[in-house]
Amino acid sequence: xxHRPITEDxxxxxxxxxxxxxxxxxxxAYLNDHPEVAKxxxxxxxxxxxxxxxxxxxxEEPLPAELNLKRIIEQRARxxxxxxxxxxxxxxxxxxxxxxxxMRGALQGSPGGLAALGQEAAASYSVxxxxxVRPVEVRASDSAELVQWVSDRLHRPVKAPxxxxxxxxxMGGRIVAxxxxxxxxxxxxxxxxxxxxxxxxAMSSADQNAPMTPQSQGDxxxxxxxxxxxxxxxxxxxxxxxxxxxxDEVRRQSRPI
Amino acid sequence: xxxxxxxVEPLIPALRRYARSLVRDRATADDLVQDCLExxxxxxxxxxxxxxxxxxxxxxxxxxxxxxxxxAARGSHVPIDESNEDDFSEAAAQDQKLMYRDVxxxxxxxxxxxxxxxxxxxxxxxxxxxxxxxxxxPVGTVMSRLSRARERLQQELEGPSNGEASNIVSIRSAxx
Numbered sequence: 046x047x048h049r050p051i052t053e054d055x056x057x058x059x060x061x062x063x064x065x066x067x068x069x070x071x072x073x074a075y076l077n078d079h080p081e082v083a084k085x086x087x088x089x090x091x092x093x094x095x096x097x098x099x100x101x102x103x104x105e106e107p108l109p110a111e112l113n114l115k116r117i118i119e120q121r122a123r124x125x126x127x128x129x130x131x132x133x134x135x136x137x138x139x140x141x142x143x144x145x146x147x148m149r150g151a152l153q154g155s156p157g158g159l160a161a162l163g164q165e166a167a168a169s170y171s172v173x174x175x176x177x178v179r180p181v182e183v184r185a186s187d188s189a190e191l192v193q194w195v196s197d198r199l200h201r202p203v204k205a206p207x208x209x210x211x212x213x214x215x216m217g218g219r220i221v222a223x224x225x226x227x228x229x230x231x232x233x234x235x236x237x238x239x240x241x242x243x244x245x246x247a248m249s250s251a252d253q254n255a256p257m258t259p260q261s262q263g264d265x266x267x268x269x270x271x272x273x274x275x276x277x278x279x280x281x282x283x284x285x286x287x288x289x290x291x292x293d294e295v296r297r298q299s300r301p302i
Numbered sequence: 303x304x305x306x307x308x309x310v311e312p313l314i315p316a317l318r319r320y321a322r323s324l325v326r327d328r329a330t331a332d333d334l335v336q337d338c339l340e341x342x343x344x345x346x347x348x349x350x351x352x353x354x355x356x357x358x359x360x361x362x363x364x365x366x367x368x369x370x371x372x373x374a375a376r377g378s379h380v381p382i383d384e385s386n387e388d389d390f391s392e393a394a395a396q397d398q399k400l401m402y403r404d405v406x407x408x409x410x411x412x413x414x415x416x417x418x419x420x421x422x423x424x425x426x427x428x429x430x431x432x433x434x435x436x437x438x439x440p441v442g443t444v445m446s447r448l449s450r451a452r453e454r455l456q457q458e459l460e461g462p463s464n465g466e467a468s469n470i471v472s473i474r475s476a477x478x
Contacts, residue, residue, distance in 0.1 A: 054445045057452070061423055063430070089452045092459070094425040096409065099402030100425055103322050104315035112318070114311045114343075121343045211478050 051075045056082070060089045092266060159269040159276065163260025165223045166244035168277035169230045170265050172239040173219070174281075178186055181217030181232050191218050195229035195245075201275070203245055205231045206295045213241060213291065225249065225276075237280030240279035241267070241288070243295055248276040268292040272299055306346050310356045314339070316355075316426055317362050323421050324366050327363065334369060339361040356432035361438050363418065370414060408458035415452035423448055 048071050057071040058064040076083035110116070153265050183191040188205055196203045198220050205215055221230045221244070228246035245251035248255075248271045259272035260278060267280035267288050277299060279292045307445070321331035338361045349357050405470060409417055415437070422433040430448075434441045 051451055057445065057448050060452075087454050088459075092405070092420075092452060092455055095401070095405040096420065096425050098398070099406050100319050100323055100421075103319040106315075106318070108314055108318070109332060112314055112332060114307060114314065114339055117336075117339050118307065119342050121340070223330075263435065 056086050057089070060093055073242040075136060081095060086195060105241060108182070142239040158248055159255050159258050159271065159278075160260060161224055162246065162248070162271075162276040162278045163267070163269040163280070164262055165221075165228065165246070166210065166230075166267065166269065166280040167260070167262035167265040169221050169228075169244055170240075170242045171263075173221075173230065173232060174242060182219035183221040185266070187217075188215065195220060195227075198227040199229060199275075200248060203229050203275070204298070206298045208233055208241075208291060208294060211291045211294055212236065216240070239281065241279060241283070241291065244276075244278045244280070246276055247273055252276065257296065261285075270296060272296065275299070306343065310339070310342060310358065313355055313358055317358060320359065320361055320421055320426055321366060323406075323409075323425070324414070324417060325369065330369070334362060334365050337365050341365075352435075353432055356428060356435045359422065359428065359432075360436045360438075363422075367414070405459065405471065408455055412451060412459055413456055416447060416454060419444060419447045420451045420455065 051072055055064065055068065055072050059076075062069070064072065076086055084106060105247075122227060185191075185205075192203065192205055195218065205218060208215070212235045214235070216232045216234055218229060218231040220227045222228070223244075223246045225247050228244050231243045231245075232240055233243070234240045252271050253274045255269075255271040255276075257268050260267060260269045260280070264282060266281050266282075266285055267278060269276065269278035270292075271277070277286060277292075277295060279295055281288055314335065317335050318331065321334045321338075322328060325331045325334065338358065342358055342362050409420065412420070418437060419433060422428045422436055423430065428436065430441050430444050434444045437444065437447075439447075
């Protein structure tokens, strides 16, 4: 019976038991006839078994926590979501910085919305009340035109409160800018020349109705409230206790009877 | 990721064994395996067809090799004979310990590429073809390297120091 010559590779294959059964038998037969080679092969087999036995205990050891594959996978999965979270946080921070000014009324509820309104009214007061040349754009003599103008711009009927019973006469008014679009500003003065302004504008959906609260900015103070989607703020340099009845009068007039 | 868990998790003990056999330090070896597993998780979908076992051993082997290069460059190589040999054989019976220690110490004297082929083929049961993939060499090179490694290890085991491992350790330590 003739077969392919036995190679060095066959001997290692024999040691590692990876030969086909037929070849394995041929090598065994060859080793039977060649004791010197068989001695070498036996030594290699002993090496192999020795290494396996010596190293086997390592694979029996319990795995340390850092080699917990499930945890590694979970940590990996968490990393991208952290990136997403960080991106979302950045967006939110941007909104907080840029859009937050206009959003803060909605986020904070009534006081925030009224505070913004009060600040806008105070700003209008500070800009226009000291103006000796043209404190108002449309004079009270053209009040019908004024009311039409501001009602058009605010998309709802707006009346200029009549504060004569409180000692204040309507000087006139104008449209001013606000964080919620156009605002109607009415200006009044009394016999001493002291002026007050009433600012009316739309409120955010969160502040459709809000009780009257005192507002102030610097030495300008007054009150703000919201009724049925419109915000009102009355501002002046007079003492708050003297302004409060006037504010009440404005509110009374703005409400449907 | 479930298929990954099923295919990779059972191989972790063998990966640990290969890493520790090569680098001999338990903490360093486990660090390598952890690194290997993290890479496997992040590259799971980029693996090619073929044995997951060979793929994992390839990652681990390359990490171990670059670890050797780095520690050689730093000059912080821990002499083999000073490493903690109990890391290998603590679970073995006491009378076997010396024998195991001897074969492992002799193995450690071989060049790393010879150690690697002995471990991959003889201990981790990789096919010659998979061992060739892991080592990045043709199968023929695996066979000739395996042959040289077994001859060399046999010379070490039959050397004059056989059974006198402790003397060799002290001589080598004094010299290094």
